[in-house]
Amino acid sequence: MLMLEYLRPDNLEDALLTLTEQPCTLLAGGTDFYPARVGKKITENVLDLSGIRGLRSIQETEEGFLLGALTTWTDIVDSDLSSAFDGLKQASKTIGGIQTQNAGTLCGNICNASPAADAVPNLMALDAEVKLKSLRESRSLSLEEFILGNRKTAIKADELVSGIFIPNPGKNAVGNFKKLGTRSYLVISIVMVGVVVELNEEDEVMELKVAVGACSPVAKRLRLLEEDVVGQKLNSIEIQPRHLESLQPIDDIRASASFRKIVTPELLKRAIQGVKQK
Template identity: 50%
Template sequence: MIRYAKPTTVDEALALLGEASWRILAGGTDFYPAQGAKPFRENVLDINGLATLRDIAETEDHWVIGARTTWTDLVRHPLPAAFDALKQAAREVGSVQIQNVASIAGNLCNASPAADGVPALLILDAEVELRSAAMARHLPLKKFILGNRRTELQ
């Protein structure tokens, strides 16, 4: 039987990820075109209930952009000038309707060679945080994306 879950906390999401194999659904703008009309054969973990993942915050030495942050969130957030290329890329993604729902992490995890977010994040020396219930791992973006549609995600 195929499962669908929409957790409301990151801990709940990580616990689910630890107990089965899931496909993650964020804005769905890559997910649904890839699915097409095929029947669903994998569990779907919908992360749209995780409000804490939709956030941009400044720490002592980093800016942290939550995985579910949309391109529109990025464009509207006051950020230092170094982020102008990322904002410019955000405005290039699809159309305003796409930018309103699509996430920055979806762009990276999809690992398309045409992903507009990647060059702008590479020049910022961005890192990704990979989390499981057991641990958190930080990787430079250039080590996270392994090639066309291939990432370090496990």
């Protein structure tokens, strides 16, 4: 009979040692892990990280902010993070119900690597870096380097994500998030947009960072749009077809590719111009 192990270490060193000894599926909040296995046998060793208290934290440093691997959606909402994080806070409020927000983790969301992961566009717009740790080394990858495709990441078998680092945003930066779904809550996004914008006193764009999710295997930064809008008045921004050429929307149960192409420009304008209403 196949013998499986469920392990719940209370420190990071023991967790990393376990990963060198045997393959394990990592468990944090469990809000994706358990629903995916309803009615099925668990066929893998499970390494539950929830006992490592040091991984649940939000720390500010001189260089930026470190969000620990067990930081929950509720932790993000309740934090005093600056207005640049407003989009991430908005997304945190739309993920599942309150129970899911209390248990689910930000890092679990990125490790699940769903094309419709609501945190990802916001984190990309914040230039997020993923902190990876093993007994061999510690390394950092940009979120764009970390998520390789649908349900695929660059994490190695003996590694875990220890946190997400956000470099200091501009002091006047404001974040925003817009998603389109069949309802406002408890819904997987058809299209979503995360932005971080800095304006001058004349409402001209000094800097824009924007990413679109659910329109490609991995959320995409729209760097051409970011370049084109610098110096433009916020209310005069227009989204051109060439700005969206990197997107690869598909037909699925939620919407067609053609519908996604139609609604994305409008959602982008609402997300970008909506920072002024915050």
